[in-house]
Amino acid sequence: DLSVTWLGRTMPGCLYNASGVWCREEDELEAVRASAAAALISKSATLAPREGNPEPRYHRTALGSINSMGLPNRGFAYYLDYARRYDYACGKPLFLSLSGMTLEDNLTMLRTLAAAGLPAIPEINLSCPNVPGKPQLGYDFVATTEALNAFDQAWPGRYGVKLPPYFDQAHFAAMAEILNRHPRLAFVTCINSIGNGLVVDIDSEAVAIKPKDGLGGLGGDYVLPTALANVREFYRLLPGKDIVGCGGVRSGREAFMHILAGARAVQVGTCLYHEGPAAFARIAAELAELMQAKGYRKLDDFRGRLRTL
């Protein structure tokens, strides 16, 4: 039984797409919904549509991926229209990822979504690494504090944030202290890609993607241990909030690790990009088989119960 009770509802499973993957166009969102995914989230929206960065902007490697998409998206109104037509009775929660170019744009999107009165839940992206000249908000604790205070005013319901990876215990503690001041911040998604990696091709002696002279966000196997560390630390530091694990999930084994570290739900990014929505049924079956072998009947039996030595 992979079902999950979260945000006051029960979802049929714990897996869904990471924002950005298979969710820019309506037909992609519909393919995720029709798959074994238990929920879905849309591509990070900006107020106005964007073409994104020049190509090549995504590159697969043996260990994962590097991307600098640059927020190509249809614009907030497109995803809001999808959310208005979405059949919430299907049992799969719909999340809308919001990544305004300014705080004011994020507030405009939140107020508009609130006025629409839909059950869609915002995941506000504090961590896009790929817009040249625009730093990741989640690495600026003062700006994050200001943003969360403003979100509380603009949005009356529960919401989540997508965090960048942190690499120092002082940063985990400082960010947790900020997040804990916001009771309606119900979940944090850990992690976004590890920003500004560089993949080098020996034959051509060149970078792998065009934007930012080759710098881009890493996903896949590269990021699994960092993702697990972030899930674990925020699980411990944010009592009463849920953690959504994201990073390096390509089989039931990594999904199990995320849940053991404390994740309530688990997103799939790079693997979904490479395999398509059939990945959800495969990963869910692998997770169920692993649980059966261990004698676990439900996710609550082991969530967060990672042992130390």
Ligand code: DHB
């Ligand atoms: C993009 C990448 C991200 O990691 C993110 O959080 C939002 C957008 C992008 O390049 O499109």
